[in-house]
Amino acid sequence: MRLQIRPKEQLECLYAYTNNKNIKIRGGNFWYKYPLHLLLLNMKHKRGKQYYHVAIPKFILSREDAKLFNDSMIDAYIPISNKLVEEIWILSRDLDNWKSVLRPLFYNRKIRDLLNKKENLSVF
Numbered sequence: 001m002r003l004q005i006r007p008k009e010q011l012e013c014l015y016a017y018t019n020n021k022n023i024k025i026r027g028g029n030f031w032y033k034y035p036l037h038l039l040l041l042n043m044k045h046k047r048g049k050q051y052y053h054v055a056i057p058k059f060i061l062s063r064e065d066a067k068l069f070n071d072s073m074i075d076a077y078i079p080i081s082n083k084l085v086e087e088i089w090i091l092s093r094d095l096d097n098w099k100s101v102l103r104p105l106f107y108n109r110k111i112r113d114l115l116n117k118k119e120n121l122s123v124f
Contacts, residue, residue, distance in 0.1 A: 004037040
């Protein structure tokens with residue numbers, strides 16, 4: 001399962017912040033070309049504001065920004081706002097695993113509910 005964010009389609013760009021550089025991130029429909037978006041690592045509080053702590057794949061950066069970094073993934077922060085879309089990506093096998101784990105909980109609840117209804121009916 002991956003937690004990711006991306007800029008909204010209507011947005012032209014937004015900025016992410018590293019320790020000493022600002023990175024311009026494109027918005028728009030650009031994101032539909034790639035299965036890998038901005039990987040959400042954590043949420044942080046800095047200087048009274050909330051930020052997403054993200055890993056940014058270098059290939060989505062402009063050429064100018066990409067030249068500033070040696071690594072293929074960049075550790076950065078983006079202010080939490082309504083300009084972003086939060087996404088949860090899950091593989092079908094992971095979904096099947098979750099369903100198998102959760103099924104007994106719901107199955108047992110249904111049985112309990114049925115037994116409770118019968119007990120309540122027998123009182124009358």
